[in-house]
Amino acid sequence: MLGALRQTYRVPGAGALIRSAYARRTPHLPVRAMGLQLRNPLGLAAGLDKNANCIGPLTDFGFGFLELGTVTPHAQPGNPRKRMFRLSAHEAIINRMGFNSIGLDAFIANLARVRRTCPLGINIGKNRDTPGEHALDDYLHGLRAAYPFADYITVNISSPNTPGLRALQERDTLAVLLAALKSEQEILARAHARYVPLAIKIAPDLADAEIDAIARLLLEHNIDAVVATNTTISRPQLEDAPLSREGGGLSGRPLRPLATHVIRELHRGVAGRIPIIGVGGISDADDAWEKILAGADLLQIYTALIYRGPIVVRNIVSGIRARLVALGVETFAQARAAHAHPPGASGHSATAG
Numbered sequence: 001m002l003g004a005l006r007q008t009y010r011v012p013g014a015g016a017l018i019r020s021a022y023a024r025r026t027p028h029l030p031v032r033a034m035g036l037q038l039r040n041p042l043g044l045a046a047g048l049d050k051n052a053n054c055i056g057p058l059t060d061f062g063f064g065f066l067e068l069g070t071v072t073p074h075a076q077p078g079n080p081r082k083r084m085f086r087l088s089a090h091e092a093i094i095n096r097m098g099f100n101s102i103g104l105d106a107f108i109a110n111l112a113r114v115r116r117t118c119p120l121g122i123n124i125g126k127n128r129d130t131p132g133e134h135a136l137d138d139y140l141h142g143l144r145a146a147y148p149f150a151d152y153i154t155v156n157i158s159s160p161n162t163p164g165l166r167a168l169q170e171r172d173t174l175a176v177l178l179a180a181l182k183s184e185q186e187i188l189a190r191a192h193a194r195y196v197p198l199a200i201k202i203a204p205d206l207a208d209a210e211i212d213a214i215a216r217l218l219l220e221h222n223i224d225a226v227v228a229t230n231t232t233i234s235r236p237q238l239e240d241a242p243l244s245r246e247g248g249g250l251s252g253r254p255l256r257p258l259a260t261h262v263i264r265e266l267h268r269g270v271a272g273r274i275p276i277i278g279v280g281g282i283s284d285a286d287d288a289w290e291k292i293l294a295g296a297d298l299l300q301i302y303t304a305l306i307y308r309g310p311i312v313v314r315n316i317v318s319g320i321r322a323r324l325v326a327l328g329v330e331t332f333a334q335a336r337a338a339h340a341h342p343p344g345a346s347g348h349s350a351t352a353g
Contacts (some may be wrong), residue, residue: 001306002049004047005057009291018310019060026062026314030049031332032298034152034197036119036223038345040064040317041332042288045279045300046123046201047095048153051102053108059118062317067227067300068111069123070156073141076127079161085243087252090305091283092238095231096248098161099125104145104191105183111149119151123201125159132164136180143181143198147188148195158203158230160249168204171213178221197224204258204280208265215269227277227300228257228266252303256281260294267295272333283308285319292320292332293339 008014029040043065044058052068059066064277067174079099085094108238112253119251124142126135139155146153157168157177168177181198189195200223202214231249238244238254259280266276278296282288291299304312325337 003055005054006149009057009218013233014141016146019058022310022314023060024315029064029317029321029324031298032062034199035195036151038064038119038298039321041298041320042317043067043121043298043300044305045302046070046121047097047154048305049304050068050100052114053240053269055111055114055116055120059116063118064312064317065119065121065151065298067121067123067154069107069154070099070101070125070159071104071107071122071146072101072125072127073130073145073170074127075106076101076129076189078327081289083253085246085248087238087243087304089242090238090241090252090254091303092241092250092252092254093303093306094243094246094248096161096246097178098128099159100263101125105200106140106143108149111275120149120260121152121199122146122150123154123156125156128162131166131253133146135165135168136177139177139181140184143184147196148192152197152199152225153277154199154227155312156201156230158201160203160205160231164308166205169178169206169210169214171210171217174214174217175221182221182223185241189351199223199277201227201230202262203233204255204262205234206262211265212269215266219270219273223273223274225275225277225298226270228262228265228296229255229280232258234258244308245261251280252307255285256283256287256290260290263291263296263309264294282316283312285305285316285323288316288320289323293336295336297332 031041046067079098083096118153126138231251235244236254263278275297277298278291279300
């Protein structure tokens with residue numbers, strides 16, 4: 001798909017046609033999060049444009065923001081093929097890509113050539129052959145290289161396809177990682193006279209106690225956002241799918257309940273003090289609204305774009321806008337309050353306080 005898009009954009013006028021068909025027909029639904037002003041709350045999740053070479057076409061689909069990568073410090077091929085499997089009947093994908101990446105130097109070179117028209121997040125990871133005890137070095141390398149070019153930076157510690165990566169989510173290890181990253185962020189902000197928000201991407205396969213511990217650490221270290229969630233190593237609702245036995249992370253519709261649960265638990269833990277970027281199983285406006293009511297402040301999709309095409313962006317944003325209008329509210333926080341205390345409920349109203 002990405003190759004076809006790049007070829008299409010070499011035809012004069014193709015970009016204008018795609019913008020007219022998608023971006024210009026996507027409703028304006030401005031939101032502010034992480035200090036960024038976005039034209040709508042729906043972004044592209046990391047993992048699709050790993051090498052920052054399809055930014056223009058993806059922006060023209062109507063996304064409010066794009067997250068690029070995961071990019072690793074040094075180029076690496078990722079896992080052997082076959083490494084991605086479509087479970088079409090379930091609108092799901094299993095992948096074990098393994099952070100295939102052109103490396104930071106080539107990634108930044110691609111990024112520097114592009115005229116950006118929407119905010120860009122850069123998702124950074126560690127190389128496969130970097131020992132766990134040196135993972136922080138890779139993340140600091142990524143943070144320093146990406147900082148001048150990013151509107152926000154996401155630290156990926158939750159892919160199931162790099163051995164040992166998810167161990168970085170353990171409390172003591174994560175505390176050290178967050179402290180070092182936050183310290184480096186402050187140094188970079190002074191050096192560049194510009195503050196770039198820092199987000200952490202977590203897994204859906206966490207116990208509630210682990211989610212609570214992560215929420216506490218995010219607040220303690222003043223992390224700017226959390227992305228919930230990555231793919232899952234579980235196989236919910238896939239008993240009849242032979243490909244479900246393939247190793248890797250599952251995305252798409254079967255992931256939806258797991259990701260929503262993590263968002264809900266995170267929201268309880270962070271109490272609105274940092275934004276949650278909700279991702280996992282969003283295929284339509286109903287799924288997006290479920291994530292919003294659970295606590296998401298921004299949203300991302302990937303698998304839905306593969307199965308439903310670029311029209312899915314407009315459909316989701318339009319559906320969110322219609323629900324806000326129907327409730328008579330302007331923000332997601334107001335929508336959650338109205339949902340929790342609908343008009344006529346005993347002792348409460350949507351506008352109380």
